[in-house]
Amino acid sequence: xxxxxxxxxxxxxxxxxxxxxxxxxxxxxxxxxxxxxxxxxxxxxxxxxxxxxxxxxxxxxxxxxxxxxxxxxxxxxxxxxxxxxxxxxxxxxxxxxxxxxxxxxxxxxxxxxxxxxxxxxxxxxxxxxxxxxxxxxxxxxxxxxxxxxxxxxxxxxxxxxxxxxxxxxxxx
Numbered sequence: 602x603x604x605x606x607x608x609x610x611x612x613x614x615x616x617x618x619x620x621x622x623x624x625x626x627x628x629x630x631x632x633x634x635x636x637x638x639x640x641x642x643x644x645x646x647x648x649x650x651x652x653x654x655x656x657x658x659x660x661x662x663x664x665x666x667x668x669x670x671x672x673x674x675x676x677x678x679x680x681x682x683x684x685x686x687x688x689x690x691x692x693x694x695x696x697x698x699x700x701x702x703x704x705x706x707x708x709x710x711x712x713x714x715x716x717x718x719x720x721x722x723x724x725x726x727x728x729x730x731x732x733x734x735x736x737x738x739x740x741x742x743x744x745x746x747x748x749x750x751x752x753x754x755x756x757x758x759x760x761x762x763x764x765x766x767x768x769x770x771x772x773x
Contacts, residue, residue, distance in 0.1 A: 603699045604725035607708040607715050611729050616739030622654045626734045630763040643704040649673035651710030672714055695723045713744040720748045724772050727752060733764035
């Protein structure tokens with residue numbers, strides 16, 4: 602069965618983006634195998650705000666070669682033909698996706714979608730690359746209030762040159 606993995610970069614003080622959605626603080630460490638990471642997925646899940654931010658940066662809001670699902674009650678599917686808009690039945694749709702053949706599913710953003718999917722038991726792993734920077738404000742890893750969730754550390758790695766600490770947890 603495919604897994605839903607929340608894989609994200611986070612500042613030391615718990616933000617996944619700056620106050621205006623900026624990500625210019627994220628270090629692109631050459632030691633990290635980004636191609637290998639991307640090859641583990643064929644599907645991405647985005648919230649409406651993350652989708653809008655990705656579109657502002659140019660493009661369709663998804664990643665080429667990956668099936669994109671946008672969770673939103675306000676977007677109209679006809680306005681976004683390159684993605685699948687999910688307006689309801691989140692848990693049922695995700696159960697169906699997990700049973701389909703393919704690679705793992707990347708829960709790419711954001712903190713609000715992560716919180717809602719964690720609450721209904723649909724997140725399998727939380728994978729955080731802690732970037733050595735303090736932002737002071739921004740978009741949090743998970744939007745409060747959030748349901749308590751027990752995690753089990755399954756992998757960690759320190760990238761000495763950049764100071765990035767990569768942590769991978771299984772959701773219990």
